[in-house]
Amino acid sequence: MGWLTLVAAGLVEIAWALSIRPTESFTRPLPTLVCLVLGVTAVYLLSRAMTTIPVGTAYAVFTGIGAAGTITAGIVLGRDPLTLGRLAALTLIIGGVLLARVTA
Numbered sequence: 001m002g003w004l005t006l007v008a009a010g011l012v013e014i015a016w017a018l019s020i021r022p023t024e025s026f027t028r029p030l031p032t033l034v035c036l037v038l039g040v041t042a043v044y045l046l047s048r049a050m051t052t053i054p055v056g057t058a059y060a061v062f063t064g065i066g067a068a069g070t071i072t073a074g075i076v077l078g079r080d081p082l083t084l085g086r087l088a089a090l091t092l093i094i095g096g097v098l099l100a101r102v103t104a
Contacts, residue, residue: 001052002048002049002051002052002053002058003049003053003101005045005048005049006045006046006049006053006058006061006062006065007065008045009042009043009045009046009048009049009062009065010042010061010062010064010065010066010069011065011069012038012041012042012045013042013062013063013065013066013069013070014065014066014069014070014073015038016035016038016039016041016042017066017070018070018073018077019031019034019035019038020035022034022035023035042062042066046058046059046062049062053104054104057100057101057103057104060096060097060100061097061100061101064093064094064096064097064100065097067093068090068093068094068097071086071089071090071093072090
């Protein structure tokens with residue numbers, strides 16, 4: 001159950017990261033509230049996952065899911081450029097997350 005919670009935390013972190021821009025530097029109340037709720041939810045889920053998964057592994061996987069997902073969302077939704085550097089970064093992040101999972 002800890003791993004499912006951790007994946008959920010990572011997915012919420014992606015949503016949180018994507019929710020920052022619409023706040024317009026936290027000047028828009030509703031988008032700011034959504035951003036805050038997503039941030040708190042991500043950290044709560046991470047803390048729940050840490051009850052059964054070692055802290056270092058959980059945090060590494062959490063940030064890896066968030067980073068890879070946010071890069072991917074930026075490319076797909078935000079029209080960020082798809083470069084060899086981004087592909088290399090995604091490959092390394094995903095490889096690191098998988099290695100952390102296998103060796104946990």
